[in-house]
Amino acid sequence: MDTTKIIRALATVQDPNTGTDLITANMVLHLKVAAPDVTFTLQLPKLDNDYKQQLNFACQEAILDVYPEANVHVHMQNPGNPAPASAQGAATGGPQKPNPLPQIRNIIAIASGKGGVGKSTVAVNLALALQEIGGTVGLLDADVYGPSAPTMLGLVGQKPTVEKVYGKPKIKPLYAYGMPVMSTGFVVEPEQAVVLRGPRLSGIIKQFLEECIWPPLDYLIIDLPPGTGDVQLSLVQTVSVTGAVLVTTPQEVALSDAIKAMNMFFLPDVQVPVLGVVENMSWFTPRELPDNKYYLFGKDGGKILAKKSNSMLLGQIPLIQGIREGGDSGKPAFLDKEDTVTREAWLKVAKNVARQTALRNEMMSATPVVQVKNT
């Protein structure tokens, strides 16, 4: 029995409440396939017998369609009894520190080789699109040298507050469009950030991860600085990163830098799986000619990077005036309900990220937290 086929079958079952499929909605947990038994838990947003029964039958039917001999065992999980973090389970190699973020199921790093390719734009719009398809999402803007989340989400000038939790001071994230957000831009001025080096930078990233009041989340999206450096290192040394999404533009120059960024995740010590690639600024479509595509930066960069990283092209985002305007105005383009082309492009990326994350969690154990070596 092939686990991928079973996941695909479950991806055909829709949550009757939202119309989103069970895999995209992140509702299937602990899938175990030991022929002829297929066992998994459905995490349900509500407790309602009809609803439970409907989903149970739909799952049985979808799996029996592919494997008529299967014994399907569906466990239902109550809303008040959240699942253990799927990406935070048993890690391989060496004793592990206690997980600082047990309430977060998936930590997804958004990375690029060079600046300006639209990494922050992807992080923000992807976070909002994941929220729209039913995920509970938070955003950590760790791009210390050029934090964009405050501007992109209309939070400029606001400061997070500090609250005592069991006697310890903790930072309360700000909220934008229903999403908890922390940004280095809330606490460090960009001119201060450029002089920050290793240990100070690590301290800030660790603090944002360990000393912030993050609510239970399906996804924490982390916008990394471009390239490879101290922030990337302190991230993988602090938490188990579920996967990375690589952002590139189609042209060759962006691609060669993106390959360097990709290689960092594949280092033997790091081993963060690449969930896929988002190609940004794939083509230009003028507002007045919505059906025309002009390939200003060439073609195929995303496809090539997906192949090199052994992952998939999660989606292509066109170069659209509304995306830049949305970034500058504090209302990201994804929220513009009239711009269906842009919305569809972001939704496709979000659905693919959700599916790839679910597949990754079923196929692989949690990413080990990189141990700090004492030299």
Ligand SMILES: Nc1ncnc2c1ncn2[C@@H]1O[C@H](COP(=O)(O)OP(=O)(O)OP(=O)(O)O)[C@@H](O)[C@H]1O
């Ligand atoms: N698809 C797009 N269409 C139009 N403008 C875009 C698109 N993607 C990004 N931009 C714009 O390009 C500029 C750079 O984007 P962004 O800040 O997201 O890049 P970045 O890779 O995060 O850069 P850095 O890491 O240097 O901060 C922004 O003004 C943004 O609004």
